[in-house]
Amino acid sequence: MTEEELIHGCVRKSAQHQRLLFDKYSGKMMSVCLRYANDQHMAQDFLQTGFIRVFDNIHQFRHEGSFEGWMKRVFVSVALRELSKNKISFSPLADNAGYLPLEDPSVVSKLSEDEIHAMIRTLPDGYRTVFNLNVIEGYSHEEIAAMLNIQPATSRTQLLKARKMLQGLISKCYNLIMVLKRNHLTNG
Numbered sequence: 040m041t042e043e044e045l046i047h048g049c050v051r052k053s054a055q056h057q058r059l060l061f062d063k064y065s066g067k068m069m070s071v072c073l074r075y076a077n078d079q080h081m082a083q084d085f086l087q088t089g090f091i092r093v094f095d096n097i098h099q100f101r102h103e104g105s106f107e108g109w110m111k112r113v114f115v116s117v118a119l120r121e122l123s124k125n126k127i128s129f130s131p132l133a134d135n136a137g138y139l140p141l142e143d144p145s146v147v148s149k150l151s152e153d154e155i156h157a158m159i160r161t162l163p164d165g166y167r168t169v170f171n172l173n174v175i176e177g178y179s180h181e182e183i184a185a186m187l188n189i190q191p192a193t194s195r196t197q198l199l200k201a202r203k204m205l206q207g208l209i210s211k212c213y214n215l216i217m218v219l220k221r222n223h224l225t226n227g
Contacts, residue, residue, distance in 0.1 A: 042106055049097045057094055064107065065090075068114050074159065074171045075118035085121060089114040115176060119186055122168060129165035129193055150209065158208045166201035169194050 040059065048056025069086050076082035092113050100109050159167060168187065172178045173194070178186070180194040187194070 046097060046100060046106060049094060052094075060093075061090055064110060067107065068110060071111055071114045072118060074156070074175060075115070075122060075168060077160075077164070081121075085114065085118045088121070089117040092117055111176070115172070119168070122164065123187070125164075127164045127168055127187065129189060129197060150212070154212070155209075158205060158212070161208065162201055162204060165197050166204060169197035170201040170205070173198050 045056055045060050045063070049060055065086065068089060069082060072082040072085035072089065073079070076085055089110075093110055096113070100106060159170060162170060169183055172183045172186070173180065180191040180198070183189075183194040184191040
């Protein structure tokens with residue numbers, strides 16, 4: 040079945056087509072939800088709400104750009120709306136909040152995608168949200184500001200601090216790995 044047939048079936052509210060669409064995209068959309076959620080349960084709520092919104096609004100897809108891209112925007116919108124109900128915190132941390140600088144940029148290439156995403160999930164809500172919207176989704180600071188009802192400068196500051204914090208987390212992880220390797224070599 041083509042994507043076009045799948046979409047038309049969903050427009051007609053066919054449960055079979057909706058199930059096929061869910062099966063095809065739920066993994067990718069869950070990844071989107073996990074980037075914004077505080078935990079697995081919240082991500083599953085985002086996923087469910089996102090698919091309800093997709094099925095209710097699929098007739099609005101104009102076949103301009105990719106369908107997957109359209110769906111991602113729906114899921115990001117759902118996540119942001121749900122997070123805003125809990126008031127995303129944009130409280131600043133001190134500039135040098137104990138995060139080590141990343142001395143060797145090649146360290147990032149030694150980490151798996153899952154490890155990097157896990158570190159991103161540990162960022163405070165405001166940092167994580169702005170980081171995801173800018174770095175992962177590609178929104179400008181002006182677009183982020185409009186979505187989150189903040190100033191573009193706040194978005195820029197949150198991104199800067201998110202990157203700094205992420206660098207520190209990566210550096211700490213890498214340093215821990217190096218200590219464990221040294222201990223293994225010494226004791227093994």
